[in-house]
Every structure is written in C-alpha cells, then in structure tokens.
Amino acid sequence: MNTLAFEVTDGVGWIRLARPEKHNPFDNELRTDLMSVLEQVRQDPGIRVLVLAGTPGAFCAGGNLHVLHEHLDSGAHYWQRRIKSGLRFTQDMLNLGRPVIAAVDGPAMGAGFALALCADMVLASPRARFSMAHLRLGLVPDLGALYLLPRVVGLQRAKELMFSTREVDAEEARQLGLVMEVHDSEQLEERARQIARSLTQAAPTALALTKAALNASLDSDQQSMFTLEASSQAAAFASPEPRAAIEALLAKQAPPFRGFPKVKP
Known part of the structure; x- marks a missing residue:
C-alpha cells in the first residue's frame, strides 16, 4: 500500500x-488502503486493538486539492458517489468490533478531523490542530463529520466550529471532549501503545458489544437501549470469557484485565 x-x-x-x-x-x-486494512482486522481475531497515527508533525491534511481541482467539473453524480464511498469507510471504521485509538501529532484538517472523530479515543500532542475547514473551499463537512461532531461537542459548538472553520489547538480540543489526553510528541505513541496493550487483555466479546451499544445509545430511546443491554449481556455471559475473570477474583487473584494504566505525572 502506497499511502500507509x-x-x-x-x-x-x-x-x-x-x-x-x-x-x-x-x-x-x-480510503481504499484503509478499507483494505479494516477488512484484514475484521478477519483476524488476533488483532484486538487498532491504533491510527500519522507521521511526526502531520496527521491528515484532508482532501488532496490537486485531485479535487481535477474533478471540479465532474458533476453532482460523480461527487455523490465519491462521498458515499467515503461514508462507507466511516461506517466500517465506526462499526469495527475493536477499540480504535487515534494518535494525532499534527494538523487534522477537514476530512482529517473527521477521520480522528471515527476513533473511539483520541490522544494528541501539542502540535495537533483540528479544523473543520470545508467552508473555506465552499464545501460541506463530509466523511461523517455532520453526524459525528455534534455528538461529541454538542450542536451549538459543532455549528460554531464548522461555520468559523477556525483551528482548535490540542488543549482546547481536550476541553471540548474531542481529545481524551494530551502528551508531548515524544510520549504520544508510547501512551497509545500503553492503552492499546492493556485493552488486548480485555474480553473481546464484551468489548465489542460495549462499543456497539455505546455507538447506538445516542440514536436510541430508553427502552431500546434497555433491550440492547439485556441482549448484549446475555451474549457476553454466553461467551467463555467471563469465567477466567470471575474465577480469578474468587481465588483472590488479579483478573486478566484491570483497566488502563494511570497517566504518569
């Protein structure tokens, strides 16, 4: 793959x-390369967690302006097909039955911002910047941003970020809930590895069920979520995974998964 x-x-x-x-x-x-990787992850139960990172000082700059310029006269049908292809990737990413951690060490602009929103947890360095820059190009936010951003920051703030196209630094992004933790660039990927390694010890069935239920929660009513909770817990108990944890606790031993390691001061 040439892009990653x-x-x-x-x-x-x-x-x-x-x-x-x-x-x-x-x-x-x-997008094609990312979808190929997601399919590989789905087919391999040995891959328990996924980390998405850019390169030092750069996460994802959004759309390729040269490519966009080449297709400016391609017509509405072309662009609708192209955007729908991007949304299929967004759905694949959101519905992946593994935790996804994004490590952002540079600008995440436009579609790059939306790409970070597809992750379950976002870590950032002080070099990270986030911008819904689409309106600068006369375009609408895409790659699922219209759905994802209001669910993270609320409707009014999502409008402000999209209308203004302003850049948000890492600390403000943390305060807005866009970013979970901020770490120096030198420690960013190690912290992502630390969290990822701890999650490989969690019961994969319960983790996947929890992620799916949480993703459904903001679009569901109370009774639907209660029903989903009951069916998800039944599926978790039907798997072999709770036995080791329960028996370890009964034997006064540490269970296989004890949560995230604390952030070092």
Whole structure:
C-alpha cells in the first residue's frame, strides 16, 4: 500500500499514514488502503486493538486539492458517489468490533478531523490542530463529520466550529471532549501503545458489544437501549470469557484485565 504502513505486534494493529511530504491527504487511494486494512482486522481475531497515527508533525491534511481541482467539473453524480464511498469507510471504521485509538501529532484538517472523530479515543500532542475547514473551499463537512461532531461537542459548538472553520489547538480540543489526553510528541505513541496493550487483555466479546451499544445509545430511546443491554449481556455471559475473570477474583487473584494504566505525572 502506497499511502500507509500496517503492522501487528502483540495483538495491536498499527496504521501509520505514510505520505508526510503531502501531509497525508485523505483521497481515494488512502480510503481504499484503509478499507483494505479494516477488512484484514475484521478477519483476524488476533488483532484486538487498532491504533491510527500519522507521521511526526502531520496527521491528515484532508482532501488532496490537486485531485479535487481535477474533478471540479465532474458533476453532482460523480461527487455523490465519491462521498458515499467515503461514508462507507466511516461506517466500517465506526462499526469495527475493536477499540480504535487515534494518535494525532499534527494538523487534522477537514476530512482529517473527521477521520480522528471515527476513533473511539483520541490522544494528541501539542502540535495537533483540528479544523473543520470545508467552508473555506465552499464545501460541506463530509466523511461523517455532520453526524459525528455534534455528538461529541454538542450542536451549538459543532455549528460554531464548522461555520468559523477556525483551528482548535490540542488543549482546547481536550476541553471540548474531542481529545481524551494530551502528551508531548515524544510520549504520544508510547501512551497509545500503553492503552492499546492493556485493552488486548480485555474480553473481546464484551468489548465489542460495549462499543456497539455505546455507538447506538445516542440514536436510541430508553427502552431500546434497555433491550440492547439485556441482549448484549446475555451474549457476553454466553461467551467463555467471563469465567477466567470471575474465577480469578474468587481465588483472590488479579483478573486478566484491570483497566488502563494511570497517566504518569
């Protein structure tokens, strides 16, 4: 794959965008490569967690302006097909039955911002910047941003970020809930590895069921969520995974998964 590198170590799949000279643009080639990796992850139960990172100082600059310019006269049908293809990737990413961690060490602009929103948890360095820059080009936010951003920051703030196209630094992004933790660039990927490694010890069935239920929660009513909770817990108990944890606790031993390690001061 020309746009990214992918490796798996100790149950953690690591995607690294690999075109820093272009600031890792999100184009058809990157989308195709990302969807190929997601399919590989789905087919391999040994991959328990996925980490998405850019390159030092660059996460994803959004659309490739040269490619966009080439297709300005392609017509509405072309653009509708292209955007729908991007949304299929968004759905694949959101519905992946593994935790996804984004490590953002540079600008996440436009579709790059939306790409970060597809992750379950976002870590950032002080070099990270986020901007819904689409209106600068006379375009509408895409790659699922219209759905995802209001669910993270609320409707009014999502409108402000999209209308203004302003850049948000890492600390403000943390305050808005866009970013979970901020770490220096030198520690960012190690913290992502630390969290990912701890999650490889969590029961994969329960983790996947919890992620799916949480994703459904903001679009569901109370009774639907109660029903989903009951069916999800029944599925978790039907798996072999709770036995080890319960028996370890009864034997006064540490269970296999004890949560995230604390952030070092």
